[in-house]
Structures are given as structure tokens and as C-alpha cells.
Amino acid sequence: MHMDLSRGPGAIGSIDRGPEHVAEGDLACAIVVLSAEGHGTMEIMRRTGISKPTVWRWQERYLEAGVGGLLRDKSRPPGNKPLSSAITMQVLTKTMQEAPPGATHWSVRSMARAVGISHTSVQNIWREHGLKPHLVDTFKVSNDPALAEKVKDVVGLYLDPPDKALVFSVDEKSQIQAPDRSQPGLPMKKGRAGTMTHDYKRNGTTTLFAALNVLDGKVIGQCMKRHRHQEFIRFLNRIDRETPKHLNLHLIVGNYATHKTPEVKRWLKRHRRFHLHFTPTSASWLNLIERFFAEITRRRIRRGIFKSAAELEQAIYDYLAIHNHNPVPFVWKATATAILEKITRARKTLDALKEGIKC
Secondary structure, eight states: OOTTTTSSSOOOOOOSSSSGGGGGHHHHHHHHHHHHTTTHHHHHHHHHHHOOOHHHHHHHHHHHHHGGGGGSSSSSSOOOOOOOOHHHHHHHHHHHHHTTTTTSOOOOOHHHHTSSSSSSHHHHHHHHHHTTTTTOOOOOOOOOOHHHHHHHHHHHHHSSOOTTEEEEEEEEEEEEEEEEESSSOOOOOOTTTOOOOOOOEEEEEEEEEEEEEEETEEEEEEESSSSSSHHHHHHHEEEHHHHHSSSSEEEEOOOOOGSHHHHHHHHHHOOOEEEEEEOOTTTGGOOOOHHHHHHHHHIIIOOOOOOHHHHHHHHHHHHHHHHHHOOOOOOOOHHHHHHHHHHHHHHHHHHHTTTTTTO
16 A cells, blocks of 8 residues: 555654654554555564554554544544542442442442442442442440450550460360261362352261460360360360460450359469450450461361261361461550550440431
8 A cells, every 4th residue: 555645634744764763652653654655564564563454444544534533543432531529429428328229238230320320430439439338347346344454454465475474365166067068069160169068967066175375376276075164174274284384374265154163263273373364245356266266267167078076176186286387376466555446436436326426
């Protein structure tokens, strides 16, 4: 193709040519100039580094519309007009203060229909403002009258443990089921997750007593059939046997009644190096052992298939052995002051909601 640039609709001047001079933004112009000089398609492709259809498209564009045709790309739709701040505020207000008809929370499409924009625009607004209506977290603000005192006590053990002592986070994971699925699961493959049946046969249960050494991350664990004060005392005896006798032991425990029976109190009087520190009511998150329980559940128990309670217990002991071979301690960073300030804000928000005030 030979083109006379001096007579085209909107003449174009000459440009420096050669592969080293062709900038990305000047490709359309370069194609037209090289074509006018009589270079073939293959030579233009070699010099510009673009495909044959692209060369033909820009040549046709120039012949149809001249220089003006080189200033826009017909293959691309015009950009969407940016959303107004009023629309963005409407989406945010509805998301945080309203619920859609007949539902508990908004989806991107229900919000898009309500506001009259695309669902991708709703996604962008939610992403920019950190909103996730499809997710919900659980919480409960503790009403323990000794909340501040207990928080400072427990957090102090994490951040500033006493000298010549070990700190353990202790609790029981009770009623762990040993499920056996009714059918074998289908294996994972490309485009499909692994599967397991929704129904199962329960082959017994067990309770895991665990003590997490806050210093090094090792866990002392023991499975028992029940979780009464008798089993708790038996576990305390095991901690006593497996720790250096010259060190005091500070145990962070929950408010479970098993930890406070007269029998447990008498045992503690006979073992003076043991000191129990109770977390506030409705504040199990303050006990680091709960983090370990979450990991063993996710990694070993939830997807497990067990033919008996004994098989479940053996799987737990195997996990403990692997964990203790190369333990990684959980590092507590939140200060008592920061925690109490957050709880105060949560209480104010709850009080405002009870009074019907918008937060």
C-alpha cells in the first residue's frame, strides 16, 4: 500500500524512522509514514514490532478519517464516566445503615439494582472503603466486674512474665468428635475442590487438655474421656511432672467451673508453685491456647476421618509431637491499655444502639 500523506485528510509531516526511534505512543503515526514511503507490511512489522492486523487497521483508519482517525482507538469502548460522590455516599449509607427488602445484608447485585449502577461499581466502592457485607464476625463484650484487673493481669504475664517462672496458657477442647464419613471424598482436581459428604457417623468423642508454654510455644497435651475437676487435677499433675521443679508456674485459665472446685483449690494449696490467673468472663480470646486449638482443628481434626475415638486421640498426639519438634511461639502484642480502650468504645457503641442513636 502506498499513501500520499501530503494529500490525505489532515496531512502529516515526516518523522525520524528506524526501530530505535519508534516510541509506543507514535506507532499509528509511524505505520502511516512508513506506508507512505512505500514500505511493505512485513517491513513495517519488523520496524514497529506490531502485528499484521494492527498495521492494516491503522492504515484503513487513516484512509477513512485522516489524522483524526489516529487520535482514538475504535476497538476500545469509551471510558465510563466517574461515579459522583453522591452515588458513592448513597452506596455507603445503604450498606452500613440499611438492609435490603427480605434479606439480612446486601449483595453487589442487590445494591446495584437499588442504586442504579453496575455491580462492578459497587464492588469498587466496597473495596475502596474496606466494606465486606457478606462477612460477619462474632463478638461479646465482657460484663465481668473485674474486667480491667483481669486483663491487666493476663496481658502482663504475656508482655512481662515474672522471673524464675514459666507461663502456661491452659484450657480444654471438649467433645472433639471422631467422625467417619458415609462415603469416600472425591479428590481435588483442576477447577474443583476436594469434597466430603455432609453426613457422618460419630465414633465417639474425646477432650484435649492442653497447656501452651508462652515462652517457647511447646504444648503439653493429654486426651481424656471427660472434663471434670478430676481430669483437670490429673492434668495439673502432669504439668507438675514435666516442668522444672525450681520454677514457679503461672497458668492462664478460663472461668470454667471445673477450675474452681474445692478439690482443685485444695490441690493448689499443696502445690504452692502453681498460680492460676483467670481470664474475664466472655473473653476466651484472651487465652493464647485458643489460637492453638484453632490451628489443630483446621489442620488435623476438621477434615479428618476416624474409625474410633482411639484413632482420633492418636492423630492428636501425632500432631502434638510434630508441633513440639519445631514449635513457634505465638507472640502477644496488644497492651492492656489498648484492649481496655477498645472495649470502652464497643460499650459506648452498644449503649448508643440501645438508645437508638446512629453510630
